[in-house]
Amino acid sequence: MFAMTPLEQEAVTLSLLVSGWAVAGSLPFGILCAWVLARTDFPGKTIFDGLIHLPLVLPPVVVGYVLLVMLGRKGPVGAVLHDWFGLTIAFTWKGAAIASAVISFPLMVRAIRLSLEGVDRRLEQAARTLGCGPVRTFFTVTLPLVTPGLLSGIILGFARSLSEFGATITFVSNIPGETRTLPIALYALTQVPGGDDAALRLCLISVAVAFAALLASEILSRRAQARLMGN
Amino acid sequence: MLTLSVQRRQGDFRLDLDLSAGPGVTALFGPSGSGKTSAINVVAGLARPDSGRVVVDGRVLFDAAAGIDVPPEKRRLGYVFQEHRLFPHLSVRQNLLFGWKRIPVSERSVELDAVIEVLGIASLLDRRPAGLSGGEKQRVAIGRALLASPRILLMDEPLASLDANRKAEVLPFIADMARRFAVPILYVSHAMDEVLHLADTLVLMEDGHAAACGPTEDILSRADLRHLTGHGEAGAVIRATVSGHRDEHGVTALAFTGGTVLVGRVDLPVGASVRLRIHARDIALALDVPGHVSIRNILAGRVVSVTPSVDHLVDVMLDCGGQTIWSRITSLAQSNLCLRPGMRAFALLKAVTVARSDIADRSPIEG
Known part of the structure; x- marks a missing residue:
């Protein structure tokens, strides 16, 4: 039986916690942005679209550095959060979650947007004639119809968060028990002599976690699809 | 409203x-x-x-x-x-x-x-x-x-x-x-x-x-x-009432203001109100009551108008007891019979030409 060492357990738990929060926190914004991109038209939409996709093409280190500058204790946003609310973001697991969320955001938005564009608008019209206002129609008809896209957006975001390294290490560094997620723990092990065996174990754990996430997404997606198809 | x-x-x-x-x-x-x-x-x-x-x-x-x-x-x-x-x-x-x-x-x-x-x-x-x-x-x-x-x-x-x-x-x-x-x-x-x-x-x-x-x-x-x-839809639409069935012959009688029309058996109770479409092309005209003829529906009426239509056809409008019936005949038939407005004429309708889809149940639901 494969038993994890306390260090491995800590890294896995932290990774799941950070990724979970990253996805949960960014999902409402992801849905909103996907809706804006799929359904509205306004001057400057291309720029808005570009901004959302920026983290996908920027080196993660750049994202991490920008976050550090903005959200660091002396940064314009970070200072306000610290002085007014006593919140510290940089060099904490919350910072790791924010870094992951920013990096995975474009992937999540893309998946939800595609799914939203595939929704039959005529069903929404039907809901309107049946007494549903636009907001209610969105929650009772549109959202259930994009469930498969929503799930794939969540899983994509989660998987990308699990693998997040560059922005995280730049923004929140490598602090055991606080920001040392799986990839960072793995990287740290490769930097010390004789860490090969432990690194290999972490590799295997990473593969297992990622694979489990993919499998779960596939099963959930199929169920959602089957529900819509009438089984 | x-x-x-x-x-x-x-x-x-x-x-x-x-x-x-x-x-x-x-x-x-x-x-x-x-x-x-x-x-x-x-x-x-x-x-x-x-x-x-x-x-x-x-x-x-x-x-x-x-x-x-x-x-x-x-x-x-x-x-x-x-x-x-x-x-x-x-x-x-x-x-x-x-x-x-x-x-x-x-x-x-x-x-x-x-x-x-x-x-x-x-x-x-x-x-x-x-x-x-x-x-x-x-x-x-x-x-x-x-x-x-x-x-x-x-x-x-x-x-x-x-x-x-x-x-x-x-x-x-x-x-x-x-x-x-x-x-x-x-x-x-x-x-x-x-x-x-x-x-x-x-x-x-x-x-x-x-x-x-x-x-x-x-x-x-x-x-x-x-x-x-x-x-293709040219014809008259009349309101009628089911006045009886003759099951041994599989026909139903429909009464309207201009007379009675026999059609193929319709599964509606006597007294039911129906809407009947009679296509103009299904109506033949005669100036006298024909003697030995298979056609059961002979409606007496008066020619109201004679209008030339497409392809050497004419549309004859007949008034049968206040009900308008249309007949589409060839212009040859019209000139041979010398049909003019005001003349007495008989509209002949074969029962089998009235399709079931030309009869619509229009009875109100009780209760």
């Missing part, structure tokens, strides 16, 4: 419509592109007119001048679309109750059990739309719209996407429903048999405006509207 007076420009197409629809079924009939669907979308609030007014039951839903445009969800109208548009993620029951749930209890005029019974969908309630046949889906869609207790029910060619068998399956439900729930219906169609079965009032649409509007029998019997009701 619906009053509609709207103008709307849509690319090259111009909708300029003035009409009112009272109780019963009002059919908007016309070729595709004549503005039928635009018209009911305007009523539903799914399309916005450039100018004009839409009033239902005294409530102004749209008034360009006053800046009123009630959103679709607040109009309290039911809409049955050409495609069923059922929500795939909900069961049949949840679909049916979708609009019903959103109506205040005091304003619910239609209840689930009654709708399930009339539409015959009790066995489908726990299934999902994807597993239903086309006819079943459309029945559920009708039920869903009806359960929203609409002030008026809009139906946009609800049978057009169904094959002939499915159509025959759903048509009686609509006829039954219109009478049972006493909800006014605005029915868009380009199929004459649907109009014949359902419409109390007929509006003929042409190029975005209403070319004619009136009781269905009157409109369909008018010669000047033939180009809109269709040459």
